[in-house]
Structures are given as structure tokens and as C-alpha cells.
Amino acid sequence: MKIVLFGKGGQVGWELQRALPLLGEVVALDFDSTDHHADFSRPAALASTVRALRPDVIVNAAAHTAVDKAESEPDLAATLNAQAPAVLAAEAAVIGAWLVHYSTDYVFDGSGSEPRDENAATGPLSVYGRTKLDGENAVRASGCKHLILRTSWVYAARGGNFARTMLKLAAERETLSVIDDQVGAPTGADVLADITAHALRAVQREPALGGLYHAVAAGQTSWHGYACFVIEWARRHGLPVKVAADAIRPVSTSAFPTPARRPLNSRLATDKLRSAFGLTLPDWQTGVERMLAEAYVH
Numbered sequence: 001m002k003i004v005l006f007g008k009g010g011q012v013g014w015e016l017q018r019a020l021p022l023l024g025e026v027v028a029l030d031f032d033s034t035d036h037h038a039d040f041s042r043p044a045a046l047a048s049t050v051r052a053l054r055p056d057v058i059v060n061a062a063a064h065t066a067v068d069k070a071e072s073e074p075d076l077a078a079t080l081n082a083q084a085p086a087v088l089a090a091e092a093a094v095i096g097a098w099l100v101h102y103s104t105d106y107v108f109d110g111s112g113s114e115p116r117d118e119n120a121a122t123g124p125l126s127v128y129g130r131t132k133l134d135g136e137n138a139v140r141a142s143g144c145k146h147l148i149l150r151t152s153w154v155y156a157a158r159g160g161n162f163a164r165t166m167l168k169l170a171a172e173r174e175t176l177s178v179i180d181d182q183v184g185a186p187t188g189a190d191v192l193a194d195i196t197a198h199a200l201r202a203v204q205r206e207p208a209l210g211g212l213y214h215a216v217a218a219g220q221t222s223w224h225g226y227a228c229f230v231i232e233w234a235r236r237h238g239l240p241v242k243v244a245a246d247a248i249r250p251v252s253t254s255a256f257p258t259p260a261r262r263p264l265n266s267r268l269a270t271d272k273l274r275s276a277f278g279l280t281l282p283d284w285q286t287g288v289e290r291m292l293a294e295a296y297v298h
Helices: 011-022 043-053 074-095 127-142 162-172 189-205 223-236 271-277 284-296
Strands: 002-006 025-029 057-060 098-104 145-151 176-179 211-214 248-251
Touching: 002 011, 002 043, 011 025, 011 189, 043 074, 057 074, 074 098, 074 127, 074 145, 098 127, 098 189, 127 145, 145 189, 162 176, 162 223, 162 284, 176 223, 189 271, 211 271, 223 248, 223 284
Parallel strands: 002 025, 002 057, 057 098, 098 145, 145 211, 176 248
Antiparallel strands: none
């Protein structure tokens, strides 16, 4: 099997370079690749890359993920998140390749408190959410064989993330204020990559399993709960922590105005994914602890 991976430099793309070689040859590309065009800001040229490589599978881990910045550059966000995936999907349909595409909880309006399944009505609140939904729709409309994985609150040991930010602030400040009315499931890029590889292997045997799935870690928490968990882990492991446990103050989203509106309810139901592929998804705490140990314990 030949796999072309776009977006190798991102958190998910980095982990996919570990998981996908178990399935076959992987050609990993990024926006600055020189051998083949992989710059999503010029989507039309992506077609020549797919035609030259003729992969069995295209994995798209590239996207415009700067949620607030997307509000001021909607055309670029649309190019990266919708137009480029549309080109990849059209080419996948022509050559009969599978396309794996990643999407987000931001396609929903975040109302209510129940986990949303794959059939729930969408209603994005931001440019980022709208363009990601447009990308999903383009993939489906192309008629190509596809897996669309919606996920949330993605982190990795490599690069910046919420946990690193909280630990830096916790070492510098005596009090912290963290949002507690947004709820979701922190999901490791490593878990997402493993789900991808497992699902790709399954659809090779049973193509009818293709389609849209929600892929997040088990359980749920708020950003405040996430921060408290990370800081207490650091305290137990002897990392510098100045803030006291009772000085991490829960606040509402309105305390931190941002250009883009965030969904308050980012809970995603994973019943379909677990049933179709026979998966058990780890609790979010398990993945976060592993990431912290990898990043901070030597």
C-alpha cells in the first residue's frame, strides 16, 4: 500500500509518520516540501502531486487551525480547509484512492450538554468551524472513498499545547483563572494516529466501513478541570508549581473574549467508531499523563 501524507509537520502529522508505516510505504509531505507540491495555499497544484504519486491512500493532516486568526483571514482559511481538501477528494475519486480527512467539534454550535453523534445537526460559530464543515462536505460530495474523523482538543508532547502553557503559568503565578464552561475531551495526537491506522486497515478489508466518525478520548472535562489535573500532576512529580490548588479560579468564557466564538459543549459521542472498528478508547487522563511524562520526566 502506498500512502501520501499531507501536513507531516503538525502534531497529528508527526504521529502519523509513526503509525502509518505499519501499513505500507509512506510519502510524507508538508507545505515546504521540494520534491512534490504540498502547499495548501495553492490547492490546484495539489492535483499534480496526487497524479504523480498515484497513492492507494491520501491522508490529509494539513489545515488552518489558528481559530482566532481565521476570523481575519477567511479566504485563506477557506482555501486551506475547504478548497484544498476538495481537490484531494476529486483526485482520490479519479484514481480510486482512499482519503482520510480530519475535522473538528467546531462544526457544531456547542449548545446543550449531551454528546453529539455523527448525525447531529451542525451549526459552526466561527470561520474555522464553517470552513472545516465545508471541507467535510466537499469530501463527501466528491464520491471518493473516505474516512472523516472529527476530533477535539488535540494535544501532543511535541510542540506547544494547553498543558505546557498551564505549567508555565503555574510556575510563575500565585493565582490562575481558567475557563470552566467549555467541556470536551483532550485527545492525544498519538491516539488519533493509531485510530487512523487501525481504521484504514479495516476499510481495506471492508470498504463499507468508510464514512464519518467521531474520534476522541473517553470521558470529559472543562479547561479548568484539565488545568487542575495537569498542575496537580506536576506538583506530585516535583515540578515547580507556585499556584496553590485552591487558587486556580474557574471563570466563564466571557472572561476571556476572543475573535472567534468557541462551542461550550464539545462532547462527541464515539459509539459508532468503537462499534465499527472494535476499539476501546482510553480515558483522557491516561493520555495526558503519558504526554506529561514524556515531556517532563527524564
